[in-house]
Amino acid sequence: MEMFDIKDAIELLSEKKISSVELTKNCLEKISSIDQKLGSMLYVDGKKALEDAKASDERRKSQSVLSDIDGIPVTLKDMILTKDMPTTASSRILEGYIPPYDATVVLKLKQAGAVILGKTNQDEFAMGGSNENSSYKPCFNPWDLTRTPGGSSGGSAASVSAEMCFSSLGTDTGGSIRQPAAYCGAVGLKPTYGRVSRFGIIAFASSLDQVGPISKSVTGTAAILSHISGFDINDSTSRNCSVPVFHKELSRNLKGKKIGVPEEYFCDGIDVAVKKSIFSIIDLLKKSGCEIENISLPHTKYAVPTYYIIATAEASSNLSRYDGIRFGPRVGDEKSLLELYERTRGELFGKEVKRRIALGTHVLSAGYYDAYYLRAQKVRRLFANDFKAAFSKVDLIISPTAPTTAFRIGEKIDDPIAMYLNDVYTISANLAGLPAISVPIGFDEANLPIGAQLTGRPFHEQEILNCAFHIEGELNLNLSPASLKS
């Protein structure tokens, strides 16, 4: 079966040319034949998925489908709580943990009839950009098994790219949906902060985290976004505003749209192939009737240091709950309570998580708070102001998603700063709370996918989706990785 776009699946399901059981079986067969070498899945419940698919087919027979994605098989990043599946955030500190409730996004997908296949691999607690920080197993890029799928939602992007599901939910705190989507040749969208409920999402940095979809196509991404968005009484940061049916309102007409090109995004460190591809897309948009305008986001240089102060400060607080008492395994239970806390956390958190907890503790500690944390919050305001000024002139902003294509496993693991700098283009959208999408725009000389990032005004997801839809339609790329065809 070569069909892995949700749009095609929705059509075939509604015309009764295919069943959800057939789609689900096909996904499960792919998982069983491919995932041993890919490592994208942490947990699969094939039996439950087939039961849910069968129930979907019954609904279709009785003309009581729940939504247009009823019967579509999806996967979920392991940061997302599922009451009938383990949720570990790829950490040993949550090994065997089965949450007592579903995240709001999971409930919404279930209410829409989506078939949940299982949980995907990721960097531990979403801290990383290569999936190498998973405590359980490595995950590889479907386009080149010696390379990373990106991260932290590496398993989600790989499972979509390798056609083991039709869409996957990831989380994005500094680029963790968009960067792996770019590396794996998929479409990934981080919604505006507040568009999607964070209730039931394991918190990394609460003022930055958002859940969003990764799919093979813009239509698929938009369809899943339509179903997971909306106000939630359980998340006071979710916004009570109308939600468009994004996939039904997609338009390729960009005539008159003003697109900003930030000069600071094309400096040192960007791959020649990535730069060339982005400029060819800018030309394409110009020919399609868009007005291209050079803009400045003057504080871009400070995005990564600002992010690593704010995100680690919030993480050090959020992760204090993992102490061996309420969740997961315990170490040092036989001695004092303090030793139980310290040994459980010292032995069961991975290296990068401990590094970030220590940094966050340092920047919040007495005598350092003002110099680091408070200063970073003020610089964050300057980022938001930069974007406000830019969006007074343009409708959306185009940039690369990442400065390079997928790097080799192990290439950056010993150099945390080099790893952090990989997020330079994606972090600003999280700091300012803006929606941003990564859409495939071509390949480098090693046939590795390149992604373009489109950033929009708050709650203007439709605008970035439309632009991505136009680019996708113009390029018509083949996004099936040849390396997995046997």
Add this chain to the structure above:
Amino acid sequence: MALDKDHMIKIIKLARLALKESELISLEADLQKIVKFVEQLSEVDISEVEPMLHAQEDGLIMQEDDTPHEVIGLKALLSSRGFEDGLIRVPRIIE
């Protein structure tokens, strides 16, 4: 600023992390580099700038102080490996 070993010991104590000596040395070296890197922010003029605490500053809602979802109680306690007889067992605190 340079992080010395005493400060590192204070940090990992505050963070409730028991680390081996080799881990502490490696963490100290990493944090030295990272702290130097984030100190670039001292170049930025932040006078008269209000801190931005959140990306959703104008749309937050107030909620009733209640529990609109049934997630607490026994189901949540069951997640603990120390759950016994309706309680969570921990090591002795008072000698």
